[in-house]
Amino acid sequence: MELIRKTNAYFTEDGDGLRVYEHPETGQELFSVTSVQTVVNEDAAALVAWRRRDPKWADYWTRYTQIRGTLIHEQLLGKFADRPMPGYDLPSEIDKEAIIADDGEENHMISAKDFVKIEEDVERAKNMWAKIWSSEGYSFGDVQGVEVKVWRPDYGYAGTFDLLMRLNGKLTLCDLKTSKAYRPKYAEQLAAYWDAAEEMYDLEIEQACVFRLCPDQRHNPFLKPELHFVPDEREEWRAKCTKFLTEYLPNLDTSGDPEADEVQ
Template identity: 25%
Template sequence: MSDGVRTIHQKGSRYYVHPETGDLAPSVTSILSMEAKPFLQQWAAGMAAEAAVTDLEVVQRIAARDRQAAVDFLKFAAKRYTKVRADVGSLVHDYFELRLRGEEVPYPHHDVEPYVPAIEAWLDRYQPELLHAEDVAWSRQHDYAGSFDFIVRINGKTILGDLKTSKSVYLSVAAQLAAYAHSDDLITVDRKIQPFPQIDAGAVLHITPTRAEFRPVKIDRRVFERFLNLRRCFADDRASDAGIIGRVAWKHEAGHTTGTARRAS
């Protein structure tokens, strides 16, 4: 079995490489990053402030040796937290996928253990029939691609779902799922291409160490249009590297030393 559809990074964005044509398509998550999220700035500032207070002695010791290192320690507090949460989220996704496939996981990672009861309770409650997990949705019409969490059949309905382990569920999950649901092709992990299945409903499974919720998510045309607006913004943003801002025609640098001044020195 292959490792699935290959991805690359260019200029801060992730792109999927089509297994047959080699064409590049920007990822759904990279496109969603075009949406303004003003709350993130305040959150990042709060994380830096919390690190400054919680790790005050550590910051002082670092600053005594290297002031810039201390600044960087605080500046990247939010990024460190996000990295840890992403690592835990990946482990939870791996466990969830294995259980969806009917595999037993007798010794889950210790970071996953708090999530296990909720996952098992959801599986027992809904008895989902797995259709696809961690495959790639590809839109030839609108030029984007993305890896979705799962497609299952529950009570005769085909559900496209996303597993979230964050503190909250954000509106962007609707645009994300709508993008997948309106794709043209589905590319399996062994790179087989087939039409994307007809989806009856979208849903998000939100699991934290203390609670779990299964909620419907609208993925209709109106929500999809919201995603397409972001797709156009993404294209416009990337076009800024294609001559919209031209080369420097003239510049002035303060403090330039003239020949007369050099000869006089």
């Protein structure tokens, strides 16, 4: 199933664009989970302040972590996917030359030297992933979905979560994070995916879990993986969606010219 992502459609008071998806059957506009969070939780304020302090560094670090996160997901989950995920078989298959060429100094400044660090981070994350199923003692089994697309038109949102599998025998909705710390908003994100997945696919998901695989030894010196089994916040998430649709959406800036920019 496909979701068409659109840009330049809705903006917050700070000028930040929100990610919007188009329902594959009805064409209804559905907001990404993180966009709803940004508006209702006012998450954008800290991010805007960070970017204003050093915009060049912010652009660089955003791009660095984006590339790193994509490659870690491909390496760990690609072999379970039902569609091609470039780079999952061997590190040599990652087209780093193309990425570097596309990230010159005028863009986001990712260089060959940066890519060496990214590859080291990917290897660290792979080792942490292996630890989960060896020294940490969790059991891995029965992968039922990778990069699962979900949407709830009645609550106006859509998104993608990383993995649906049996963890210690329980059907578990999982998301991989490479951030330097676990953040409470992750539980809210998983609640959104959990609610939509059960509604769409007629499933009974027993638990939701964040795998934190931080490959940065400054913030994770022992390279220890963390599993966070999150509380069920589906009811609270529905209330936030209702608030977003009724209180915030009517006041968003819609002066932009929406256009499809990617098929997910």
